[in-house]
Each structure stands twice: as C-alpha cells, then as structure tokens.
Amino acid sequence: MTRAYSISAETIAQENQRVGGDLEKFDVSRVIQLDELELREMGSRDVHLRVLVVSAEHNVDHAALADTMNIADVRGGKIYPGNSAVAEVLAVGGEVTRFSAGDVVITHCNGEPDPHGYPLRIWAYDQPDSVGWYSEEAVVGDWQILPAPLDCGLNLWELAALPLRAPTAHHLWRRGLGIFRVKVPREKLARLNVLGFGGGVSELFLMLAQHEGHRAIFCSGNAERRKHLEGEGIEGIDQNQFNRFAGRDDVKAFNKQLKQMTGGEGAHIVCDMLRGRVYPAGLAALSRMGVNVSAGWQLDAGVQYNSANLSVRQITLDHIHFETIEGCAAATALYGRVFKPTVHREIYAFDDLPRALQEMHRNEQTGIPIVRVADEMPAKVEPLLS
Numbered sequence: 001m002t003r004a005y006s007i008s009a010e011t012i013a014q015e016n017q018r019v020g021g022d023l024e025k026f027d028v029s030r031v032i033q034l035d036e037l038e039l040r041e042m043g044s045r046d047v048h049l050r051v052l053v054v055s056a057e058h059n060v061d062h063a064a065l066a067d068t069m070n071i072a073d074v075r076g077g078k079i080y081p082g083n084s085a086v087a088e089v090l091a092v093g094g095e096v097t098r099f100s101a102g103d104v105v106i107t108h109c110n111g112e113p114d115p116h117g118y119p120l121r122i123w124a125y126d127q128p129d130s131v132g133w134y135s136e137e138a139v140v141g142d143w144q145i146l147p148a149p150l151d152c153g154l155n156l157w158e159l160a161a162l163p164l165r166a167p168t169a170h171h172l173w174r175r176g177l178g179i180f181r182v183k184v185p186r187e188k189l190a191r192l193n194v195l196g197f198g199g200g201v202s203e204l205f206l207m208l209a210q211h212e213g214h215r216a217i218f219c220s221g222n223a224e225r226r227k228h229l230e231g232e233g234i235e236g237i238d239q240n241q242f243n244r245f246a247g248r249d250d251v252k253a254f255n256k257q258l259k260q261m262t263g264g265e266g267a268h269i270v271c272d273m274l275r276g277r278v279y280p281a282g283l284a285a286l287s288r289m290g291v292n293v294s295a296g297w298q299l300d301a302g303v304q305y306n307s308a309n310l311s312v313r314q315i316t317l318d319h320i321h322f323e324t325i326e327g328c329a330a331a332t333a334l335y336g337r338v339f340k341p342t343v344h345r346e347i348y349a350f351d352d353l354p355r356a357l358q359e360m361h362r363n364e365q366t367g368i369p370i371v372r373v374a375d376e377m378p379a380k381v382e383p384l385l386s
C-alpha cells in the first residue's frame with residue numbers, strides 16, 4: 001500500500017452541492033483527498049519508483065472541477081491524479097535494461113501513443129486504468145520514464161516543474177514554427193515576433209523562441225513571473241493594464257500596443273493556452289501569415305472565428321495535445337540550457353498538496369507550484385536542494 005491522492009465523483013458532487021453549483025466558490029482542496037492505493041504487481045518491463053517531487057498541473061484542477069468533463073465519473077467514480085514527477089528507481093523487472101535501482105528519473109504523460117507517436121490519451125487522466133503519481137510510490141512501465149538530467153544546472157524544484165510543461169511547450173514551438181515556415185521561409189524573415197500569455201507552458205515556449213534568436217513577448221498579470229522572464233531576455237506586458245481583456249476596447253488597446261512594439265507587424269506566432277478572453281486578444285495581435293497554437297482551454301474550451309477574416313490574413317489556428325515520447329526526450333535535453341522555469345516561492349509539503357492545487361486554481365502563485373513528496377532525498381539529488 002502507498003499513500004496517494006484521489007479525486008472521486010462523490011467528493012466532486014459534495015463540493016458542488018456545498019457551493020450550489022457556483023464554480024467561482026468551488027474549493028478544489030476539498031475534492032482532492034489523501035487516500036491509499038495498492039500498487040499493482042511488478043511485471044518484467046515494470047519499474048518500482050519512490051516519488052521525490054511532483055508539480056501541480058492544471059489538468060488536476062480540471063478533473064477536480066469537472067468543468068470540461070467529469071473524468072472521475074467517466075473513469076468509474078475515482079481517479080488517482082498526477083502525471084508529472086521526479087522519482088528514484090527502487091527496483092526493476094527482469095527485462096528492464098535502461099534503468100536500475102538508484103537511478104533518478106522523470107515521467108512523461110503520453111498515456112498511449114498513436115501510430116504517429118502522439119498520445120491518444122493522457123496518463124492519469126483519460127487513459128483507462130492509469131494510476132497517477134501524486135503518491136509516495138508507484139509502479140510504471142519502463143517506457144513511461146526518462147533519465148532525469150541531474151547535471152543540467154537546474155535545482156530539484158526547477159527540474160520537477162518541467163516533465164509535463166516542457167514537452168508541451170516543445171511541441172507547441174515546433175508546430176507553430178513549422179507551420180509559419182511553410183508560409184514564410186527563413187530567407188524572407190529570419191527573426192519572428194513571438195507572443196505568449198501567462199502560464200508555465202507559455203513561459204517555456206517563449207524561452208525556446210528567445211533562445212533561437214526570435215523576439216519573445218510575455219503578456220501576463222504576474223509581476224514576479226514577468227520579472228523572471230525579463231531576466232531571460234523576454235519582454236513583458238502587464239495583462240492587468242488591459243483589464244485581462246474584459247471588453248473589446250481592452251483587446252483593441254492591447255493590439256495597438258503590440259503593433260506599436262513590433263513596428264506595425266504584430267506577432268508571427270502566438271501561444272494561447274487559455275482561450276476565453278485571451279483568445280480574441282491573441283488573434284487580433286497576429287501578423288499576416290500568423291499562427292496561433294494552443295494545447296489548453298483553461299478559461300474556455302470553445303473558440304469562434306471569422307473564416308473570411310482569417311483567410312484574407314492567411315492566419316492558421318493549430319491545436320495540439322502532447323508530445324511524442326521521442327519529443328519528450330528531446331525537450332529534456334533542453335532543461336537548464338533553454339528551459340529555466342519560474343518556481344512558486346513556497347515548496348509545498350506532501351500533506352499540503354490540496355492547498356497547492358487550490359492556490360493554483362485561484363491564480364495566487366508566483367510560479368509553477370512544486371510539492372515535495374519524499375522527506376529523505378537520495379544522496380545524488382542532495383546538491384540540488386537549494
């Protein structure tokens with residue numbers, strides 16, 4: 001048995017009843033509960049893990065709110081969430097050759113690759129029978145883990161911020177850039193204007209763009225995050241200056257500022273993980289030939305557009321889900337060199353994980369929320385505990 005967090009259809013219903021169906025008042029910390037889990041028996045291609053650190057991810061918020069779908073209900077009444085972790089290998093099955101006891105590894109959340117390598121479903125979310133890693137121990141298939149790049153220059157908390165968000169950003173960037181380059185080759189326009197809106201995935205996306213020589217602009221309401229990114233050469237725009245795009249005039253004013261900043265050109269590539277009110281701002285700010293990429297729908301799952309307007313402007317809207325496993329490995333090679341995430345100032349204890357998720361839900365954090373699961377750390381990660 002291991003201690004693990006769960007989300008059940010029953011606790012969702014209870015919280016819904018408490019707040020009278022008002023999601024504004026919903027407290028996700030009442031829904032995510034510490035539970036017990038029996039680890040499955042080890043198979044010959046399995047790895048037994050001791051989880052060291054995890055990051056709070058927004059899909060857990062979506063699962064607890066049941067706002068896009070009631071995934072706990074669909075999965076039979078309960079899920080064990082958590083699809084981003086750093087862990088120590090305790091034991092390996094007889095056919096595992098890539099890992100051995102004592103290795104420190106990271107997970108990826110590609111739950112079941114399709115014939116092209118992209119996930120059909122996400123681990124610990126909609127992949128049937130998948131058990132997540134907000135737990136003290138876990139048994140995973142060896143295909144689900146990658147070696148942790150302990151020498152990349154990041155501390156342990158920064159490393160733990162990346163296993164889910166970095167591959168997403170990596171894939172968004174190669175898709176957005178690839179699509180733009182079909183339309184405008186490098187010899188015509190080498191340096192692009194790249195815009196991202198607040199959030200962990202967006203900041204990593206912009207780090208990739210900046211690292212490759214492009215102009216990167218982060219529009220966020222979080223002053224600490226903007227400051228961290230400015231230190232990395234990424235320009236900041238305060239989203240609160242435009243009332244978080246509450247009205248059409250705010251979108252117009254934002255568009256005017258963005259166009260002024262870019263000599264009238266606009267953004268060639270936009271990363272919008274939020275949709276909702278952010279979406280029209282991102283669309284307006286695009287240049288001709290622009291590409292809008294997204295892998296999220298935090299504020300709204302639906303979008304509308306005027307096909308004639310986007311056709312005339314030669315705009316592409318692209319939707320992605322998650323990286324291939326090879327792409328996850330490629331993203332890992334960029335930890336610390338390109339990806340230097342902003343971590344929230346408090347490192348949460350395992351018992352405080354529900355509070356970490358509620359504070360994420362309320363957008364009160366200064367960066368990516370990290371939860372320390374293990375009290376005792378392996379000697380090889382001790383130097384990374386700063």
Ligand SMILES: NC(=O)c1ccc[n+]([C@@H]2O[C@H](COP(=O)([O-])OP(=O)(O)OC[C@H]3O[C@@H](n4cnc5c(N)ncnc54)[C@H](OP(=O)(O)O)[C@@H]3O)[C@@H](O)[C@H]2O)c1
Nearest residue numbers: 058059168198199200201220221222273295296297298321
């Ligand atoms: N498909 C995938 O593989 C994948 C992977 C990761 C995430 N996602 C999804 O993508 C979305 C973002 O994820 P993330 O990890 O980047 O999230 P995150 O690091 O938790 O950031 C979320 C951001 O949302 C912004 N925000 C919150 N309320 C807002 C509002 N009312 N108006 C405008 N902005 C608001 C905040 O930006 P400010 O800085 O402006 O406050 C916050 O930083 C989530 O829906 C998540 O589920 C998908």
